Amino acid sequence: MKKDDCIFCKIANGEIPTNTIYEDEDFRAILDMGPAAKGHALLLPKEHADNLFELPDEIAQKALVTAKKIGKKLVDKLGADGLNIVQNNGEIAGQTVMHFHIHIIPRYKSDGQKINWVPGSPSAEELATICKEINA
Ligand code: AMP
Ligand code: ZN
Numbered sequence: 001m002k003k004d005d006c007i008f009c010k011i012a013n014g015e016i017p018t019n020t021i022y023e024d025e026d027f028r029a030i031l032d033m034g035p036a037a038k039g040h041a042l043l044l045p046k047e048h049a050d051n052l053f054e055l056p057d058e059i060a061q062k063a064l065v066t067a068k069k070i071g072k073k074l075v076d077k078l079g080a081d082g083l084n085i086v087q088n089n090g091e092i093a094g095q096t097v098m099h100f101h102i103h104i105i106p107r108y109k110s111d112g113q114k115i116n117w118v119p120g121s122p123s124a125e126e127l128a129t130i131c132k133e134i135n136a
Helices: 007-012 057-078 124-135
Strands: 020-023 027-031 041-045 082-086 102-107
Touching: 007 027, 007 041, 020 041, 020 057, 027 057, 041 057, 057 082, 057 102
Parallel strands: none
Antiparallel strands: 020 027, 027 041, 041 102, 082 102
16 A cells, blocks of 8 residues: 555656666655665655555565665665665654665765664663563
């Protein structure tokens, strides 16, 4: 299903022209308009899903394999030194466009970017409590 008011549905299905770096029957990959680094790409499924939890398993499986293939191409063609794969779900997690997408970000020693978090320092007991909570 496509969603009428969704810009990524329109881009993924070719209704809005964009810089396409990969396309198959399920996905289109485009260049991000606000790139973290040269070649920052977005992998968009052609069918709408708000986020990872709504994405059909079959598409979720294909998405990582496809992101791997595109990431390899970006690294090889652009001479990148590394690669980040980023995928945000929900506003608090940094999702701004509510159509599932994977960021594929080539990284360069000189890019000056930080795609990081501030590490916490929980005690061993706190980690064990969280582990119990998850496994309960
Ligand atoms: P997120 O914060 O994970 O939802 O990422 C949304 C990304 O989409 C951002 O990196 C934006 O720069 C990018 N973006 C939004 N609109 C467009 C567009 N029309 N074409 C290309 N990239 C876009
Ligand atoms: Zn959509």
